[in-house]
Structure formats: structure tokens, C-alpha cells
Amino acid sequence: MNESSTGLEPRTASALAYLAGPFSGALMLVAETRNDDVRFHAWQSIVGLGALTLAVFLSYVLGVAALLFSATAVSVMFFVATALWVALLITWAICLWKAVTQPRWHLPLAGEYAERFAHRRAIAEGRLPTADRRIVD
Numbered sequence: 819m820n821e822s823s824t825g826l827e828p829r830t831a832s833a834l835a836y837l838a839g840p841f842s843g844a845l846m847l848v849a850e851t852r853n854d855d856v857r858f859h860a861w862q863s864i865v866g867l868g869a870l871t872l873a874v875f876l877s878y879v880l881g882v883a884a885l886l887f888s889a890t891a892v893s894v895m896f897f898v899a900t901a902l903w904v905a906l907l908i909t910w911a912i913c914l915w916k917a918v919t920q921p922r923w924h925l926p927l928a929g930e931y932a933e934r935f936a937h938r939r940a941i942a943e944g945r946l947p948t949a950d951r952r953i954v955d
Contacts, residue, residue, distance in 0.1 A: 821853040832859040832917040836910060840868035851939075855921050859938040862913065865935070866928030870906040874899055 822831045824846070832855060835846040843863025850856045873896030908926070916923035924930065 821852055822850060823855055824849050824856070828856055829918055829921075831856045833914055835860040835863045836867065836917055840864045843867070847893050857893065857939070858922055858932055859913075859917050860949055862928055862932035863926055865931050866925040867906065867910060867913070869928065870902065870909060874902045874906055877902055890915045900915040912934055 822828045824831050825836070831846060834844045835856065836859065843860045846856060847864065849858040850860065877895055877899035881892050881899060884891035884895050903941070913923070913925065924933070924953060938943055
């Protein structure tokens, strides 16, 4: 499908799904009703970047909680949080670039879930061929 219900080019809409991480992914998911590629990128932004964002946040929380136990634990948790933050930035940049240059690029783990979530609406509307329905199962 080449049209986007947002009025944008599908690649532009896909890239916008990553622009502000899971927040823009959620906005694009609400705005896009027709294009499965844009919906896929929106779901991948929510699942993939959302999970990394949550991991960074939890690492900082655990770092603050570690203040009660040891300075070494605090240092380790803040190092882990920083490493996750760098991984999040690199993943975000790759996703943004791939959304512009390729129709679909799957993140490990998150891409499979995004594919399933993106196809749910297509199956409900009868737009997905029977052979492709096994993806969602």
C-alpha cells in the first residue's frame, strides 16, 4: 500500500514514528489507519525504543536505590544506565535512517512483535492474505 492516511509520504511518516521515540510512535499509530509499513514502524518504535527507554529509566532508579547499599553499586548502575542510553541513541538513529531508506527493517525481538501488532488490524479488516496470517499466530 503506497498511501498514508496522514497525508504524508509513507517513508516520511515512518521516520516520524521514530522521531520522539515511543511517544511519536504512539501518535503515528493513532493517526495512521491504512498503511501497514507506517503502522509497523510505529509499533517498532513503541516496542523497541520503548523497552530501551524503560531499561534506562529503571537503571537510574536502581542506581538511586543503590545509594542505601554501596557506592560501588551506584557507580555500576549509573554506568549501566549510561551504556543503555548510548545503545538507545544508536538504535534510534539506525531506526530513523532505515525507515527513510528501506520499507521495513526489523529490530531483533521487537521487530517480530511489531510485525504481529501491525498485522492485527489488516487481519481484522480482511486485507491480509491467508498465507501471511501465520505471522500473527
